[in-house]
Amino acid sequence: MTAPWTDWDHITKIDPDKDLVEGETFEDVCATGTDALEIGGTLDMTEEKMERVVDACAKYDVPIYQEPSNPGVVIDDDALDGYLIPTVFNAKDSFWVTGAHKEWVRIEDGLDWDRTHTEAYIVLNPDSSVAEYTEADCDQNADDVASFARVAEKMFGQEIVYVEYSGTYGDPEKVGAAHDALEESTLFYGGGIHDYETAYEMGGNADVVVVGNLLHDEGVDAVRETVEGVTDAHAELAEP
Numbered sequence: 001m002t003a004p005w006t007d008w009d010h011i012t013k014i015d016p017d018k019d020l021v022e023g024e025t026f027e028d029v030c031a032t033g034t035d036a037l038e039i040g041g042t043l044d045m046t047e048e049k050m051e052r053v054v055d056a057c058a059k060y061d062v063p064i065y066q067e068p069s070n071p072g073v074v075i076d077d078d079a080l081d082g083y084l085i086p087t088v089f090n091a092k093d094s095f096w097v098t099g100a101h102k103e104w105v106r107i108e109d110g111l112d113w114d115r116t117h118t119e120a121y122i123v124l125n126p127d128s129s130v131a132e133y134t135e136a137d138c139d140q141n142a143d144d145v146a147s148f149a150r151v152a153e154k155m156f157g158q159e160i161v162y163v164e165y166s167g168t169y170g171d172p173e174k175v176g177a178a179h180d181a182l183e184e185s186t187l188f189y190g191g192g193i194h195d196y197e198t199a200y201e202m203g204g205n206a207d208v209v210v211v212g213n214l215l216h217d218e219g220v221d222a223v224r225e226t227v228e229g230v231t232d233a234h235a236e237l238a239e240p
């Protein structure tokens with residue numbers, strides 16, 4: 001069976017610590033045309049906040065994945081299609097590469113391996129909380145980014161590589177370099193996608209575009225525009 005994300009164009013990342021725009025519901029989020037929901041954030045996360053969002057989204061048709069930022073917030077919920085567990089390839093502290101994972105496996109018995117997948121992050125915005133938190137070395141040129149992507153796929157068997165600019169719009173050249181370096185793995189891009197044009201441009205350089213802050217800051221109509229942008233970019237790439 002092929003992995004579900006190979007069919008995705010767009011993910012909406014919901015931060016359980018942030019509100020939706022006033023008057024909007026999770027039903028509206030699920031009606032944007034987004035292909036999957038990723039529930040996660042780095043700051044002030046708790047199991048209760050995670051549960052609340054998963055419960056609210058469970059009855060709609062969009063797959064739901066939890067993206068835990070640490071082992072303490074992983075929830076056990078049948079409504080989840082799975083877990084997308086980050087591993088940060090350019091973190092300075094190996095805790096964020098394998099250490100947290102080792103602790104998780106040590107503490108929990110009976111992990112649901114069939115629903116557990118990893119995302120090989122390359123974190124590139126030095127001002128993001130995720131970069132600070134993981135002490136990521138963000139000083140990477142396009143060749144470096146491409147090489148990390150290739151290492152993730154070819155040496156570590158990662159099915160998902162994630163170029164992360166959380167909070168700011170990234171460099172399309174670096175994203176494209178990662179894309180060109182991959183043969184099989186799926187490239188996620190996230191960071192600063194805020195309208196049709198940015199989604200269209202990054203859609204030309206990545207397999208899946210992830211939209212986060214926009215949902216909480218601008219709302220579902222803006223998110224729907226980004227779905228259209230990436231979908232159009234991918235439709236054009238697929239033309240003969």
Ligand SMILES: CC(C)=CCC/C(C)=C/CC/C(C)=C/CC/C(C)=C/COP(=O)(O)OP(=O)(O)O
Nearest residue numbers: 041042043069070071086100101128129130166
């Ligand atoms: C082993 C387990 C279960 C967990 C460890 C998982 C790891 C290594 C997490 C590292 C941090 C990471 C990549 C988290 C993913 C979520 C993410 C990138 C959230 C967005 O971060 P920001 O947007 O910078 O933070 P805020 O939105 O919270 O300010």
Ligand SMILES: O=P(O)(O)OC[C@@H](O)CO
Nearest residue numbers: 166167190191192212213
């Ligand atoms: O919030 P934004 O900047 O859209 O980033 C999305 C996502 O990649 C964050 O992990």
Ligand SMILES: [Mg+2]
Nearest residue numbers: 015166212213
């Ligand atoms: Mg964020």
